[in-house]
Amino acid sequence: MGLEVGTICNGKVTSIAKYGAFVSLEEGKSGMVHISEISHTYVNDISEHLKVGQEVKVKVIGIDENKRISLSIRKAEPKPERPAQSFQPRNNPVREQSEMSFEDKLKQFMQDSDSKISGIKQYSDRKAANRRPRR
Secondary structure, three states: OOOOOOOEEEEEEEEEOOOEEEEEOHHHOEEEEEHHHOOOOOOOOHHHOOOOOOEEEEEEEEEOOOOOEEEEOHHHOOOOOOOOOOOOOOOOOOOOHHHOOHHHHHHHHHHHHHHHHHHHHHHHHHHHHOOOOOO
16 A cells, blocks of 8 residues: 555654654655644644654655655544633623623723723833933
C-alpha cells in the first residue's frame, strides 16, 4: 500500500526536535509531524505530548517533490467538542439586564463611569507628580 495525501496510518515516534517529531511509518518510510500538527491545543513543549517509542495515529497531509512526508496527529483524530460558554458581562448585576428598568440601567452606567473616571484621574495625578520639572 503506497502512502498518499489523506491516508491515515499508525506509526512510532523515533525522535523529537524543537519544531516537531519524526515518525516511522510502514514500509520503512518516515515523516515529520510539525509542532503545530501535534494537538488541537497549544503545544509549547513537544515532550509533554509525545515520547520516543510511542505509537501514534497520523494522517499524511503532504508529500513534497523530495518525497518528504508531512504528517498530522491532530487531523487524524476528530476535533474535540468545546464546552458551551455563555457570555457573562463584567460587573454583572444581580438582576438580568432585561429585567432592569431604564433608570436602574442609567444608575449602573453612571456608577461605572464615575469609577472609571476617578481611576483615570488618580493615574494621571500620579504620573504628573513623577515628572521632573524642565530647565
